Amino acid sequence: MNTHTSFKAGDSSSSFLNRLFDIIAIGAALYLSLKLYGQVVTTSYIMLYFTVMAVYLYAAESVQLYRSWRIGSFSHNIFFVALCLFLAFSAMLLITFALKNTASYSRVVCVGWFTLAFCFSALWRIAGRMIKNTLHKKGFSTRKVAIIGCTANASRLITEIANRPELGLQFHGVYDDRVPDRLPECGQLLHGKIDECVESARDGAFDKLYITLPLSADKRISEIIQRLGDTTVDVHIVPDLLLYNLMHARLGNIGSVETLSVFESPYYGARDWLKRTFDVVVSTIALVLLAVPMLVIAAAIKLTSRGPVFFKQDRYGLDGKPIKVYKFRSMTVQDNGNTVIQATKNDARVTPLGAVLRRTSLDELPQFINVLKGDMSVVGPRPHAVAHNEQYRKLVAFYMLRHKVKPGITGWAQINGWRGETDSLEKMEKRVEYDLNYIKNWSLWWDTKIVFLTFFRGFTGKNVY
Structure with missing residues (x-):
């Protein structure tokens, strides 16, 4: 007898309903806000609603608000609702300001809309949770x-x-x-x-x-x-x-x-587009804001030591394909061959200015150019020299799975202290452990969190020479 066994994805009907309830809640909030302040529904407000919904749903997907299999705490769910609404309404304000169209809308209506949208979106979630818990306690649907x-x-x-x-x-x-x-x-x-x-x-x-x-x-x-x-x-x-x-x-x-799938990049479908959008936006803003400091650093390098301003080192990128990673030159030598010696404490190869750049991670700033080119991401596993990859792939289990995503300027391992010199196998194993944890659980919200924490944890480290 022939049989056919089929894998099936989890039921997505609840995710669809959650999206639908949010769409209705935010629409109802706009309608009620207009009525409360004696305004009428116009084409302009309808376009504003579609703008808010587009950004809200984009943000919701980024933080995995509707992932039914990923059941987090209820308070986190409400927090992400508030965050997505804040981003959506902030984008709405920026767009209307850029188009010089703010006078067409009532500020009171917009504030009321935001407040009611959060209340309605939170209330239906609270009501749904209470109904479920009540039914479960009475023995229904268990x-x-x-x-x-x-x-x-x-x-x-x-x-x-x-x-x-x-x-x-x-x-x-x-x-x-x-x-x-x-x-x-x-x-x-x-x-x-x-x-x-x-x-x-x-x-x-x-x-x-x-x-x-x-x-x-x-x-x-x-x-x-x-x-x-x-x-x-x-x-x-x-x-x-x-x-x-x-x-x-x-x-x-x-x-x-x-x-x-067992080993696969987390960026598939719309997720790849979300990640790339984040990278382009952040790297563009960074290069604009850092243009003057980078010119100052470039001039200082040229004036204090002989050699080029930039050092381009061969690294492994996405899927293990070779890329050239840009850095401000911080050494008197440019190791890029089959043997690369990591910088150690009081390393004679490091220039006085280079020591400051390396300890503060300012030598990594040119890698925003790599991000804009598409070779790297803002957040991801740090790229290692090719020689180190070939060494550790034989020693650390699943080491090469780090290359299922683009390497990053900062990463989960770095902000948790696993950066700089890896003078023991255990240190590299811990770095790989954190990198794989990031790949498995990636979300755009996590990228945002890592970028934020980098300002407090990621620029310096006791193992950075």
């Missing part, structure tokens, strides 16, 4: 959950279920064939053996089953899934800790063959 495998992932899953009553999940128990003494993770919650789990599933004791066994036990997982095919329970596989930390899972297909 689902019983069981877990196969007493692992670290199982413990994390149990904690999430307990801390998120809005999900409507009721924990039933954990099943594992090992004795409780060998189950330090969640042995006290052991409900029975795996065979008992399968029998309970057949009897309808629970609705959803999560398999948290390590993926190295693929034969055992396959056997369990085969047996669960005789039940009506929803079965989910939770990736083990290694793949969980690295996976950027997304469903795709080649013709009729469906695939699941």
Whole structure:
């Protein structure tokens, strides 16, 4: 008998409804604000509404406001609503000011519109949350959950279920064939053996089953899934800790063959456009504001040491393709071959001016030109010399996955202290760990946060020479 198994993405109907409710809430806020102040709905206000909605939805996608699988805290959700509205109305004001059209609109109406838009958008979320929680407490729309495998992932899953009553999940128990003494993770919650789990599933004791066994036990997982095919329970596989930390899972297909990505750039579809827009805007503003300081630095380099102003070093860019990275020259030599020696404390190769530039990261400013060209991003894993890449790719697991995105001027590893000289393997491993964490969880909001924190944490460091 031929069978066909299909991967399917999660239900997006709730995300669609969330967008629709926001569109209605912001539209209703404008209408009510106009009525309250005795104004009429005109074509100009309708165009203003579409402008606000375009920026709001753009910002909402950037901060992943509607990602149903990414359920954050409720307070964060409300905060992001306020942030998106602030950005949308700020953009509206800038556009109307640039077009010298501010006199056509009532300031009182616009302030009332913003206030009501936030209130309506927050209220429907609060009401929805209260309704869900009330229904779940009364036993409506709840689902019983069981877990196969007493692992670290199982413990994390149990904690999430307990801390998120809005999900409507009721924990039933954990099943594992090992004795409780060998189950330090969640042995006290052991409900029975795996065979008992399968029998309970057949009897309808629970609705959803999560398999948290390590993926190295693929034969055992396959056997369990085969047996669960005789039940009506929803079965989910939770990736083990290694793949969980690295996976950027997304469903795709080649013709009729469906695939699941494991290692992939997070910038696909509109996300690539969002990232590039952010890079172009930030780098353009930076180059305009820093033009005079950069000219002063260039003149100082030329006057204090012999050699060119800029140093162009070979680095790996997106997908490991070579790029030329621009820096202000800070050394008397320009190492760019098969062997590159990292700068160390009191390095004789570093010029007096170069020491100041390197310690304050001012030598990196020309890389905004790389960003504008499209070779780099404002935020991303810092690019290493080609020689260092070839060295560490053999020593650090998953090292080359850093190149699934464009290298950045600043990054998550840098603002957390993992920058400068890597004189031990452990330091490079920690840098790679932070870089991969950034790639896996990327959002435009996170980029904005990193840029902001760079001003307080990222310009100096104890390992920078």
